[in-house]
Amino acid sequence: MASGDYKVEPDGTCAPFEPVRCHTFITESTFGLPIYKWPSQAEVFREINDWWRANAAAGRASVLFCYAFGKAQRILHGLDENIGTIVVHGAVEPLNKVYREGGVYLPPTIYAGDLKKGDPRLKQAIILAPPSAGGSTWMRRFGDYADAFASGWMMLRGTRRRRGVDRGFVLSDHADWPGLLWAIEQTGAERVMVTHGSVPILVRYLREMRGLDAQAFETEYGDEDDANTQEAE
């Protein structure tokens, strides 16, 4: 059984994870260290909405960086649309269309290009943009803004600080450590092939602590090192 990138918590925008019993399971290991334990999605959305609400009250736009495909739609799905206007970057908008056509509910959004600089709605708006937009001239149109980044890597203070944003929200489309272990256990697999991320660590843990036949699975792409390359998400 081969799996791609996965998370185990349902998010309402895509088909939920479903364990399949198998003999051999190929798993990713992006967050394969016990320091990665995600807070509940509901809690993260409460934090994001509180942050947005506080900025809106101060008359400041909220720019939230997140990957345009998947993560952005998941966040849109969890936003409280009563707080203010939801604006999206050009990289996000076409994907929203696909989701909506696929029957996923997303709140109404405005494409950033349709707003003029100084539009009064911006003061209460949340803007979803890919990380690459950060620091670019595209950002100027928002005037005074607070920024944040949504990613599993935000779990660590060091990476949060390195990002140089005001806030980090821990929200990932990969499984955390308990999630990986749960998924592996649910498959009932005796043989586990580990790839992408903390390969040697998860392999050793599964062998020594769970008595499984675990091994590293080489692929032709990506960094198989213990590296937190941090671009992977």
Add this chain to the structure above:
Amino acid sequence: MKAFATLYSRLDATTSSNAKLAAMRDYFREADPADAAWAVYFLSGGRPRQLVPTKVLRETTMIVSALPEWLFEESYQAVGDMAETISLLMPEAEHSSDDGLAVWMQDKLLPLRGLPPEELAERLPALWAQLDRLSLMVCIKLITGAFRVGVSKLLVTRALASLVDLDPKRVAQRLVGYTDLSHRPSAEGYLALIADESEHEHAQRGGQPYPFFLAHPLQAPVEEFDTLLGAPENWFVEWKWDGIRAQLVKRDGQIWVWSRGEELVSERFPELCELAGNLPDGTVIDGEILVWKHAPGEPTTNLFEHSDSDDSETAERFGVQSFSLLQQRIGRKNLTAKVLADAPVAVLAYDLLEWQGDDWRQREHRERRQQLEAVVGQCPSPRLMLSPLVSGADWQDLARQREASRARGVEGMMIKARAAQYGVGRTKDVGVWWKWKIDPYSIDAVLIYAQRGHGRRASLYTDYTFAVWDGAPGDPERKLVPFAKAYSGLTDEEMRKVDAIVRKTTVEKFGPVRSVTPTLVFELGFEGIAASSRHKSGIAVRFPRMLRWRLDKPVEEADTLATLRELLG
């Protein structure tokens, strides 16, 4: 604890001074005075000695989280911060304690000191279970004494002053000695910090020193000095001595010696305490403690005697000795007669802050200097000398003299406005002091080992060991000999690039350390160099950091041990 942890995260999340000020004001406005007292203590750099050994903290975490040691270690390497690692590995607490910082410190944490490991292993999990993740991280930083959050003492002073509308200088004065280890923060102590000014407050009591006045770095080229500073006549120019900045406080028949870190260090310098008989009460001198060997006979005539006596390695060198000798002396627990004889100290006086019991800091420097010369002149002890003034026809002339700094054992020059008052901290509002340092020593070295960093460098390979060649170019037998570790000086962008190269060129991993194929050359800068039998290279350097990534230099052209030895002088 929760409120203090929230303050920590607000301070940690921003680089803006205004945002930090606002965060501190919000905290102090709401805080109970007993909690605020401890918050001031930690924010302004106070550190109680480690309460629980790190080993016990780690073992407790491994037991509670049921993780093997290697996995704890891998986690720590990824996080780069012990307190944060523990807070992430521990199960999240279900209930969070409402007790404030003072209760936590006094009733829960301080009593842990000195307990046997079994007892600690029992108590710690129960304590930790009362804290949410952020509070737990902050709590462990308090336990280990590793609490640091980008706030200067000056900023704390400003936050408190603005809260109660006091002059920040007044608060700074009251805060002196607040973080000394003998001091236990209390509600009364905190309320005294922010109390209204009282009449008798100007008179100093006991051994209380004044806040130090600090200099700003001067980096402009000398050609711009005339425009920037005006004529040299308006300035006092002195050598920048490389020792421990200190205040000698003489009151009530006794001497107190305070270091710049506002630590009471009298006991470390018994020979300075003997000055008590030579100085009148109500005298406070700002100066530099240096290891100083007087030539027999004429004690203070020639401050730079050693620079002339370069006849032989073994000859006794007089005058100022290297900082490393002073450092060794500070490191000694027991000041034996031999230590005192091998590394005798003296104070080079810069300034006079109090005379005959009056605070002289608002007087002009020229007046303070004149009186200082009289005071030092009347003191018969060779342990107290005047920091000499350097005169020059113009700035160019002074720049020429400055080139001899290394030979004289100094770090460059100090340039102090003659009209300046003695300010508080690194300020410019009542006159300015400049430090005009010489360029650091530099050497081109090869990166041979890398380790993942801490804090904002966590998970990246950013802590490096550097080596030089032990033979001349062309020598087929020559090897790279490690001589320094450095982690600062690179931009974030460079850090990421070096990290990627380290991963690609790894030869071996030893625990957290990787050895790499030598491909990277950096120009390293350092402030001092000394022979050392404890280092493989035979050399120890002080404050090494990366000045530049030498992309233009192949590994073969990096410097050699011989070049490094020449710097020993």
